[in-house]
Amino acid sequence: MKGQIQLHEVDFAYPARLDAMIFKGFSINTDAKKSTTLVGHSGSSKSTINGLIKRFYDPLKGIVKLDGKDIKIFHLRVLRKHIALVHQEPILFVAGFKKLVQFGMTRPSRIRLNVGRNESQTHDFISGLKHGYDTWCAGKGVQLSGGQRQCIAIARAILKNAAVLLLDEATSALDSRSEVVVQEALERLMVGQTCVENCDSIAVVDKGKVVEKGTHASLLAKGPSGAYYSLVSLQRGPNPSTPT
Numbered sequence: 001m002k003g004q005i006q007l008h009e010v011d012f013a014y015p016a017r018l019d020a021m022i023f024k025g026f027s028i029n030t031d032a033k034k035s036t037t038l039v040g041h042s043g044s045s046k047s048t049i050n051g052l053i054k055r056f057y058d059p060l061k062g063i064v065k066l067d068g069k070d071i072k073i074f075h076l077r078v079l080r081k082h083i084a085l086v087h088q089e090p091i092l093f094v095a096g097f098k099k100l101v102q103f104g105m106t107r108p109s110r111i112r113l114n115v116g117r118n119e120s121q122t123h124d125f126i127s128g129l130k131h132g133y134d135t136w137c138a139g140k141g142v143q144l145s146g147g148q149r150q151c152i153a154i155a156r157a158i159l160k161n162a163a164v165l166l167l168d169e170a171t172s173a174l175d176s177r178s179e180v181v182v183q184e185a186l187e188r189l190m191v192g193q194t195c196v197e198n199c200d201s202i203a204v205v206d207k208g209k210v211v212e213k214g215t216h217a218s219l220l221a222k223g224p225s226g227a228y229y230s231l232v233s234l235q236r237g238p239n240p241s242t243p244t
């Protein structure tokens with residue numbers, strides 16, 4: 001599995017709101033072994049794209065492909081084995097921490113677990129608990145903050161070693177210290193590509209369409225009339241080319 005993702009002419013509406021079309025003829029291509037970042041205003045359907053890739057929902061029309069094959073031909077379990085997702089708001093089952101971190105791994109090994117522990121910085125807070133990795137999460141066990149849940153989800157994604165890694169604002173719930181640490185771990189995993197500026201390709205989504213695609217530099221070069229330029233200037237002020 002190489003990990004090339006393609007959405008081809010996809011029409012989509014959520015089952016609960018079939019009258020509200022999210023995509024009409026939406027297409028996007030991403031390269032295997034490369035990083036693609038989706039940017040856009042809140043509600044511009046970035047998370048929905050991840051949901052379609054992971055097959056939480058199927059398109060009404062069009063095809064989602066993995067390595068050129070319609071994802072519907074894969075057994076759901078097989079498809080999801082190849083795709084790791086750190087969701088914007090991770091939900092964890094009631095289980096022991098060890099199980100939660102290993103979840104989705106085909107053959108959990110001690111070595112890989114240790115790598116995941118160190119890489120995701122979950123180890124500090126889990127090992128500090130009275131029962132360590134045998135502590136139960138939720139239920140009658142430990143209740144986790146949003147940031148701690150994200151740490152678990154990231155550790156699991158790292159350990160899964162999948163062909164496709166989907167990060168949906170993966171560090172948004174972390175405090176700034178933890179965010180730096182987790183970002184560094186993800187940078188090592190993805191060879192310096194988690195930051196929007198450094199990723200191979202940026203796609204700007206707006207009203208269910210990809211309106212611009214390119215690198216950070218090429219999109220900024222479009223100047224103030226560009227969609228990416230205006231999103232960056234919203235964050236950085238009027239002169240987005242100035243590094244922060």
Ligand SMILES: Nc1ncnc2c1ncn2[C@@H]1O[C@H](COP(=O)(O)OP(=O)(O)OP(=O)(O)O)[C@@H](O)[C@H]1O
Pocket residue numbers: 014015016017022040041042043044045046047048049088
């Ligand atoms: N389960 C759902 N049922 C119905 N509509 C939904 C559902 N989830 C999302 N939507 C709608 O789909 C649209 C796209 O939402 P989505 O969460 O994909 O946006 P987003 O770009 O990820 O936003 P954000 O930047 O805030 O995370 C929104 O209009 C939203 O209201």
Ligand SMILES: [Mg+2]
Pocket residue numbers: 046047048088168
């Ligand atoms: Mg989202």
